[in-house]
Amino acid sequence: MHFSFATIPTFVWVLIAFYVIYWIKKPRLSKNEPPMVPYKIPIIGHTIDYLFNAENFLAECKKKYGDPFNIYVFGQVNTIAGNVTVHEVFRTEAFSMLNATEDIFPLHRVLKSYNLKTLAQVIKTIREGITAxxxxxxGRMQKQLLISIDKEIGDCSNPKLVNNEIFPTMVARPVADVLVGQEISKNEDLVKAFAEFTKDFGKILAIPPIFSFINPTFNTQVVTLPVRFGWNPIAKHLDTLKKYLKPELEKRLKDKEVLGDKYEPHLDIVEYFMNNPEYETKVINDEYLDKICEFLFIIVVASIHTTSQHMTSTLYDFAGRPELWDDIYEEQVMIDKECNGELSSQHINKMVKLDSFVRESFRTFDNIASEPHRCMEPFTLKNGMTIPKGRIVQTYLMDIHYNPEAYGPEPRTFFPNHGLENNLSASRTDKNLFMFGSGRHACPGRFFAVNEIKVGLHKIILKYQVKTPSGKTEKKIRVGPVAYPPIAGLIFENRKK
Incomplete structure (x- = not known):
């Protein structure tokens, strides 16, 4: 290798730059913080272990340093809170999940109306317009799910291998019905827009967060830079919604004006939005249309992606456990006969075995750490440790969901009747299940999501025998500390009459 004195300045500048970054990014902890787990690689810290060995790494850290503890990933200190301390995080306003997710899921950079005020209105809308x-x-949910099952799975006289791509569309159809109404939700390209919105937004985040080692906000600016120059994979979905929604909004305004008190309101979120004094209008201009479409897609992001993932995972859990098939199937047959194929809320509530199975599938989904919250002001835990302002606190989900005190000496075992035996429904949040968060930060749409999953599974189980290709439970996919459903596909076959 050729070497000259001219290369010396280059090496010197590289070393200086490395030292400056190291000095700037070196963790500086305040008094009474949780203990910092030592690391060997400057700047990189624990990032490699967190991405490629999260389960063992975090378990070893907790065993040695207790709960909570600090690790250094992607250029910043994260506090990992497990089953002992995380409940304090979720029950106080000192922590913000929205603020924490803006760096890793920068929806606010593509939807102008996405902010704290709008999110608060979305939460209120879900509670009053959907949950209530x-x-x-x-009935509408059931109808749309049956349409989805017929379109996405169809006749399986011969066994058919079906991949996971059907589930976002299956979940999107009932959501579209509830959001924009029964009429325009019949348009398949609108259902497709709802189903693919979150996936296509994820394309913006395809670049690994390497710039987070400099600054998380800087990384967000870099990965969303293409959007500023015109590449926006979600723009087509917004255009699709506007295309169908504008004439519907104009029709409703005209009907209100003509019919007056005789106008019959529609039961959907569009109607709820238009009746909100803050969003009332007499004309559907571009600004109003943008606002309501972005509002609806915020709900889509919060609902379809997560619900479809868990419907997929729960069906894999069922398909891979033949010892449970008969018991759950018999319950569905009994309820189907009782309701003559037309489910009501009361009938869904009677699916106690299925509900318990769904809850256990949620628990064993195998997310290791997720649901980040940012500390908005210094907060002192009951154990005397202080979380400083600005700190990201990650929820150590595996520590909660596999807690031996709650689930016995073998907490990784799948207990299909745990919810049934302990009077715990799948939509209920408690200290031992954080699928939907907890306390002030609990998901407001969990009741609709659980009902949609249960109704979908009910109809599928009645119509098909569902198996995994291996005949056993399939392993989930891991990306860092986050789990995703298996990708083996599912084998559907018509049930013998």
Whole structure:
């Protein structure tokens, strides 16, 4: 290798730059913080272990340093809170999940109306417009799921291998019905827009967060830079919604004006939005249309992606456990006969074995750490440790969901009747199940999501025998500390009459 004195300045500058970054990024902890787990690689810290060995790494850290503890990943200190301390994080306003997710899921950079005020309105809308009307929406949900099953799975006289791509569309159809109404949700390209929105937004985040080692906000600016120059994979979905929604909004405004008190409101979120004094209008201009479409897609992001993942995973759990098939199937047959094929909320509530199975599938989904919260002001835990302002706190989900005190000496075992035996429904949040968060940060749409999963599984189990290709439970996919459903596909075959 050729070497000259001219190369010396280059090496010197590289070393200086490395030292400056190291000095700037070196963790500086305040008093009374959780203990910092030592690391060997400057700047990189624990990032490699966190990405490629999260389960063992975090388990060893907790065993040695207790709960909570600090690790250094992607250029910043994260506090890992397990089953002992995480409940304090979820029950106080000192922590913000929205603020924490903006760096890793920068929806605010592509949807202008995405902010704290809008999110608060979205939460209120879900509670009052969806959850409060669940009994009235059940029939429509069932109808749309049956359409989805027929379109996405269809006749399986011969065994058919079906991949996971059908589930976002299956979940999107009932959501579209509830959001924009029964009429325009019949358009398949609109259902497709709802189903693919979150996946296509994920394309913006395809670049690994390497710039987070400099600064998380800088990384967000870099990965969303293509959007500023015109590449926006979600723009087509917004255009699709606007295309169908504008004439519907104009029709409703005209009907209100003509019919007056005789106008019959629609039971959907569009109607709820238009009746909100803050969003009332007499004309559907581009600004109003943008606002309502972005509002609806915020709900889509919060609902379809997660619900479809868990419907997929729960069906894999069922398909891979033949010892449970008969018991759960018999319950569905009994309820189907009782309701003559037309489910009500009361009938869904009677699916106690299926509900318990779904809850256990949630628990064993195998996310290791997720649901980050940012500390918005210094907060002192009951154990005397202080979380400083600005700190990201990660929820150590595996420590909660596999807690031996709650689930016995073998907590990784799948207990299909745990919820049934302990009077715990799948939509209930408690200290031992954080699928939907907890306390002030609990998901407001969990009741609709659980009902949609249960109704979907109910109809599928009645119509098909569902198996995994291996005949056993399939392993989930891991990306860092986050789990995803298996990708083996599922084998569907018509049940013998």
């Amino acid at each position: 009307n669940l009994p009235l929406l059940t």
